[in-house]
Amino acid sequence: MPETLAETFETQRERLRAVAHRVLGSAADAEDVVQEAWLRLSRQDAAEIHNLEGWLTTVVGRLSLDVLRSRRARPETPYDGIVVAVDDGNAPAENVELADSVGLALLVVLESLGPNERLAFVLHDLFAVPFEEIGRILGKSPGATKMLASRARRKVRTPARTPVAGPEQREVVQAFLTAARDGDFEGLLRVLDPDVRLTIDNPDGMVVVLGATNVAAGARFGAAKDGRRVLVGGLPGVVAWREDGTPLSVVAFTVLAGRIASIAAVTDPVKLASMDLPEPPETVGTSR
Template sequence: MESFEQHRGHLTAVATRILGPGGDAEDAVQETWLRFERADTADVENLRGWLTTVVSRICLDQLRSRTARREDLVDHHLERPTEDPTPEDDAVLAEAVGSAMQTVLDELTPPERVAFVLHDLFAVSFDEIAALLDRSPAATRQLASRARRRIRGTTPATAPGREVVDAFLRAARAGELDTLIALLDPDVVLRADATTAAMGPAPLLIGPQDVANRFNGGAQSAKLMIVDGIAGAAWMHRGEARVVFDFTVIDGRIVAIDLLADPEVLAGLVLEPA
C-alpha cells in the first residue's frame, strides 16, 4: 500500500493530463491500484514506470471508449488536480495550461494523445510508449510529432525549450560544467538509439553529472534546430542531419535527451533552422 501511495500523485497527474480532470481520471488511478494489488510486483525494478504503463493503458482504453461513443470532450479543461498538487502538476501547468490547448488535445486520436502526453509532459521514452501502443518507436514518434504540431502552433522563434537548449549548447561548447549541470533535471536521462550507439556513445546515461560530462567541451558541430516544433539540435553533414538531439524540457530543465540517427526515424522528423 505504502509503495503505491508514493506514486499516487504522479499517477493522478498522468491520468488527469490524458483524460482531463474529474471522475474518469480518479477511476483510472483506482483501477491501477486494484491491478497493483492483484499483481506480483516483487521483481519489478522500476515500480513508477510499471504503474505509469498500467494507468496509461487504462486511460487509453477509456479514450477509445469515448471515441466509440462519440462523446463531446470539448468541455474538459486542463486544470490543477484538487488534492495535493505534485511537482509534476506544476511542470505541466507551466507548459500547458489553458482551455485552448485542451480543446486541441481533445481532437487528437487516442494514440496521438497518449504519445504526446507521456513523452512531452512526463518524459517517457518512445520505446516504452511504443510497447504500450503496440507500435514501433518510429511510428510512435510520428504520433507524438503530429500531435505536437497541432497543439504547439509555434514559430521557430517561440519554440518550447529554445532558451534552455540554446543555453545548454553554448555551455557545452564553452566547457562550462556547472552551467550544464544547472540546466539538467536531477533525474535526467541521455538515451542513444542503436544507430547512434554504434558510433560510440553510451546507450544510456542517468543523472546530471554523467550527462553533463558527456557534453562538456563537446557539441562543437551541433546546430540549434527546431525538431517537430520543439527546440533541439542536429549534427549536419553536407546539408543533411546525421544525428538529431531530441530534448525534452519540463519546467525550465532538461529531463531527457535522445540521440537519434536511425534513418527511418530521421526521415520522419520535421527539422527547421532555429
Template sequence: MTRQDKLAADFEAHRPYLHAIAFRVLGQHADADDAVQEAWLRLARTGGDGIEELRGWLTTVTGRICLDILRRRGVRGEQPLEPELWTALGDLGPDPEAEAVLADSVGLALYVVMDALTPAERVSFVLHDVFEMPFDAVAAVLGRSTAAAKMLASRARGRIRLGAPTADAHSAARGVVDAFLAAAGRGDLAGLLTLLAPEVELHRGPSVVRGADEVAAQATVGARRDAKGHPALVDGVPGVLITMGGRPFLLMAFTVEDGRITTIRTLSDPKRLAQIVPSWVT
C-alpha cells in the first residue's frame, strides 16, 4: 500500500463522522457531501505531513469548510428551508424528531431555528453541544477566542430553546393525533370519524379532500403495515413523519380544535423530504 493509499484509507474511516458533522451544520446531504469531499482534497494536498492527530485535523478543516458554505449562503441570499416549505404546503413547516441534545420538543424544528443563527453560532452549537468538542477546539475552527466560542454556543443554545415549542401546549392535540394514527392503522373507520371534524380538510399538494367520510376513507386505504411513525412538531402543530424501509415517506401536520382534527396537511415529495429530514430520524 502506498502512502497515498494509506492516507485515503484513513480518511474513509473518518468519513461517516465528518459527514455527520457537516450534515448537522448544513442541513442538506448534498452540501455535506461537498464539504467532506473538500476536506479530502485538502488532506490529499498536504499528503498528511505534519498532522499529528488526523481526526482532530479533519474535524477542524470540515468545520471551517461548513462555516464558509454557510457564509456563502448568506451572500447569495439563499432562503432557509422553512419558507420553501411554506410555498409548497401553505401552513406546513419543518420540525425534526428530538435528539438528546436539547429535549423532545426540539426535534425537526431544530433546523428551522438554526436557520436564524449566524454561521458562527450554528457551527459552535453543533460542534460543542452535539459532538462535545471542547471549546478551545471550537475556537480554533472559528478563528475566535475560547471565550468567544463559549458565548456563541450559549447564544445559539438560548435561541434554539426559545424557538422550541413546549410539549405541554400540544399534549391534548397530540393525543388526538396518536388516536387518529392508531385507528388508521387498524382500519377503524368508525374510530376515525369520532376524531375528525365534519368539515375536515386533507391537503395533498394542490388537491384537497373535504369531509370526514372522505378523509377517513383515504386514511384507511393509505395505511401501511411496514410504515413507522415518528412524532414531530410541524410549524407549531402536532405532526408525524412516516418512514418506510428507513426512508422518509410522508410528513403530516394536524390542526386540532375542540378535540377534533380540522385540517391535515401532507408533504410526500422525496426531494423535499430528503432536504428537511435529518438522517438520524430514520
C-alpha cells in the first residue's frame, strides 16, 4: 500500500510543485512544501482520503500560506526559480519553454499582495481551484474568498500565461531602452500603454508606479550603459551590473498589442543574488 500511495503522489508532484512555486516565488521553498505534504500524506490513512488531489492541494495551500505569513516579519523571498537567459534574438522553441517557467513579472507583483490575496489569486486564477476549497484553506466563506481573488486580480493586471518574446515585442522593448538612454520623453510615451504598471522590488520593499507619464518620468532604470538584453522567464528584459561586476537590476517587460503593459524590476541585492544571471559584459569593471 505505501508503494501505491507513493506512486500516486508522484503523479501529483509536478502540479503541487507548480502551485507552491507560484504561491511562494521560490523553487527551494516550493520543494520543501511539497516534501512536507508527502510526509503528512504518508502518516495518513489513505482510505480516509476521498479526493487525493483536493487533499494534497489543500495541504500544500496551507503550508504555503504558513510560509507567506512567516515572511511578513522576515521578508526574504528569493527568486531562485526565475530563468534568465541571454537573448540571442532567435531560438523560438526555447522561448516557449521559458514562457512555461514562473515569470518574474508575475512574481514581483505577487510580492505586493497580502498572503490571503496571493493564495486566493494563484489557486483560483492559475490553477482553477474552486473558491469553496480555497475558502477552507483560508478559513473564509466562498464569497469572501472570491472578493480576495478579485482584489488581487485588479492589482496584478499581468497575464497569467507569459506571452512569448517575438520580434515585435523585442522591437518595442528596444525602442523603450533607446528612448530611455536618449532622454526621449515623447518616444517613451509612444511605446508605453497609458495604464502601464511598473513594480520595483527594492531593498525597502515594493514601489508601484502607475501610468505612462509617471513611468516615463522615471525611466532611467532601463538606461544602464552595460545592460545586457535577456529573456526573463520568457519575457524580453535587461540585466545591468555595477562597476564591480555585481548585479544592479533585472527588468522584465510585458508587451501587449504593441505597447509595454507592465514592467517588473528587481534592485534588491539579496533577491538579485538568489537569481542565476548571465555573466556581465567584459566592459564592466574596466576603464573607458
